[in-house]
Amino acid sequence: MAASIESLLQEISGVADPTEELQSLKLALLSIPVSALRDSVSGQRFNVIFSLLDSNQREQVELCVDILERILKALSPASLAQNYRAELQGGLTHPNETVKILALTQIGRILEHPDAATEILNNHDILQALIQCIGEEKMSVAKQAIQSLSKLSHSKPGLDKLFQSALLKVMKDVMATSDIVRYRIYELVVEISSVSPISLGYCANSSFISQLIGELTGDDVLIRATAIEMVTTLAHSQHGRQYLAQQGIMDKISNMIRGADTDPFSSLYLPGLVKFFGNLAIMDSPQQVCETYPAFQNKVFEMALDPDPAMIGVALDTLGLLGSTVEGKQVLQKTGEKFKAVLLRMSQLASSGATALRVRSLDAISQLLTLQPEQQTEDLLALTESWFRLLSNQPMDMIQNISTQPFPELHCGAMRIFTAIGTQPWGQRLMISTPSFMEFVLDRSAGQTKEAKDAKFELVGSLVSSSTAAEILGSQHYIRLKTYLREGPYYVSAVASVSTEGAD
Numbered sequence: 001m002a003a004s005i006e007s008l009l010q011e012i013s014g015v016a017d018p019t020e021e022l023q024s025l026k027l028a029l030l031s032i033p034v035s036a037l038r039d040s041v042s043g044q045r046f047n048v049i050f051s052l053l054d055s056n057q058r059e060q061v062e063l064c065v066d067i068l069e070r071i072l073k074a075l076s077p078a079s080l081a082q083n084y085r086a087e088l089q090g091g092l093t094h095p096n097e098t099v100k101i102l103a104l105t106q107i108g109r110i111l112e113h114p115d116a117a118t119e120i121l122n123n124h125d126i127l128q129a130l131i132q133c134i135g136e137e138k139m140s141v142a143k144q145a146i147q148s149l150s151k152l153s154h155s156k157p158g159l160d161k162l163f164q165s166a167l168l169k170v171m172k173d174v175m176a177t178s179d180i181v182r183y184r185i186y187e188l189v190v191e192i193s194s195v196s197p198i199s200l201g202y203c204a205n206s207s208f209i210s211q212l213i214g215e216l217t218g219d220d221v222l223i224r225a226t227a228i229e230m231v232t233t234l235a236h237s238q239h240g241r242q243y244l245a246q247q248g249i250m251d252k253i254s255n256m257i258r259g260a261d262t263d264p265f266s267s268l269y270l271p272g273l274v275k276f277f278g279n280l281a282i283m284d285s286p287q288q289v290c291e292t293y294p295a296f297q298n299k300v301f302e303m304a305l306d307p308d309p310a311m312i313g314v315a316l317d318t319l320g321l322l323g324s325t326v327e328g329k330q331v332l333q334k335t336g337e338k339f340k341a342v343l344l345r346m347s348q349l350a351s352s353g354a355t356a357l358r359v360r361s362l363d364a365i366s367q368l369l370t371l372q373p374e375q376q377t378e379d380l381l382a383l384t385e386s387w388f389r390l391l392s393n394q395p396m397d398m399i400q401n402i403s404t405q406p407f408p409e410l411h412c413g414a415m416r417i418f419t420a421i422g423t424q425p426w427g428q429r430l431m432i433s434t435p436s437f438m439e440f441v442l443d444r445s446a447g448q449t450k451e452a453k454d455a456k457f458e459l460v461g462s463l464v465s466s467s468t469a470a471e472i473l474g475s476q477h478y479i480r481l482k483t484y485l486r487e488g489p490y491y492v493s494a495v496a497s498v499s500t501e502g503a504d
Helices: 002-013 019-030 034-041 047-051 058-074 077-083 085-091 097-112 114-121 124-135 139-154 156-163 167-175 179-193 197-205 208-215 221-234 238-246 249-262 270-283 286-292 294-304 309-323 326-334 337-351 355-369 378-390 395-403 408-422 425-433 437-442 450-464 469-473 475-487
Strands: none
Touching: 002 019, 002 047, 019 058, 034 058, 047 058, 047 085, 058 097, 077 085, 077 097, 077 114, 085 097, 085 124, 097 114, 097 124, 097 139, 114 124, 114 156, 124 139, 124 167, 124 179, 139 156, 139 179, 156 167, 156 197, 167 179, 179 197, 179 208, 179 221, 197 208, 197 238, 208 221, 221 238, 221 249, 221 270, 238 249, 238 270, 249 270, 249 294, 270 286, 270 294, 270 309, 286 294, 286 326, 294 309, 294 337, 309 326, 309 337, 309 355, 326 378, 337 355, 337 378, 337 395, 355 378, 355 408, 378 425, 395 408, 395 437, 408 425, 408 450, 425 437, 425 469, 437 450, 437 475, 450 469, 450 475, 469 475
């Protein structure tokens, strides 16, 4: 096969229109298993394919990209750096976006490999072109440039090169292009900062992070909204949270939530502020966050009762996130009547209104009601049962009615609530005492989409895995549930058809 690749390369270099030969080469490469490809292409020189990228013929360029993608992926990063560094550098300034993305991806592979990366780190022009790709009009090119450059954060030489050389000025110049490009640079900085406390130190010392934090209180509310998203990403790492706390950012965001009532444009950035604390609560401690920043919890409850769908949606997601942990459940329970009013609102939203909000309500309710077997203390079981009963006078009927509506996403959302309560003894007692509920669970004809079948299968699995199910549901139901589980989610029972002689 290596011989045929070599002969095809010779043919390609000798014709005026190489489209047909490129097609043949592409097919030849596709016929070689990935495992054997490296042996077939190493030692070959593919400069002729790179040279054919300099063409106005789109089909020719795309064929070359397809061929190079397959070949270069098979080569080691060291081999790429030694043999195709100049060609990849040329690809960074090519007018076609697919060529740029190919070059960026392969340079990213080289930068991941410590020995090969030196070849790129010693080449200022390649690194400068990489940074300039962040300013490209095409978002796909900019995203790949960010991804490849972020690989520099994994080594001290890479960080030194990016933040302690002439490249820092290149980054700042590219950053000044526009608001959009500025945020792409922030995205790169946040990604690098998230890797380690050391990489965060480089980003902080270069003033990028203080500049980003300054944007939180800027005059432009849209920029403010984007800044809060970036800061939330920075808070995903523990060292990022420590840094933000040291800089007083948590207090600043809490004060912004307080001040939102008097800002007519707050609806543009308020959801982001609430998401920030929601994420913080899950990563640190719901109790600590809610007690230290009461403005956050008050605002979530307020937003859940707000008529604005954008506000309600964020509140529902945040309540679900908080209530997914035992500590979060206890924090919500402590608020007493406030939370009861919110739960009632969630129930109303789940039963009627826009489908998207109904789905988010159902998801939040299922998170609030979920208790892992090891968490099922008497107090917590009493808490989840009391919440379920607050949803309606007949909560089982209410959720079952939602599950029979002709919207797969509503059906699945309702099934997730049954799955949540299905692991808990009180939930099982409700199920067995609700007329024909077990028949509904075991009926394979309800819900025909793959998602619906998967959701039903998950419910059956939650019942079978519960240590109390056999006793509460009875051995007959339990055996049928085990059979359902063994047969799998997509089982179809064979129906015998009897043909009558003489019938059509």
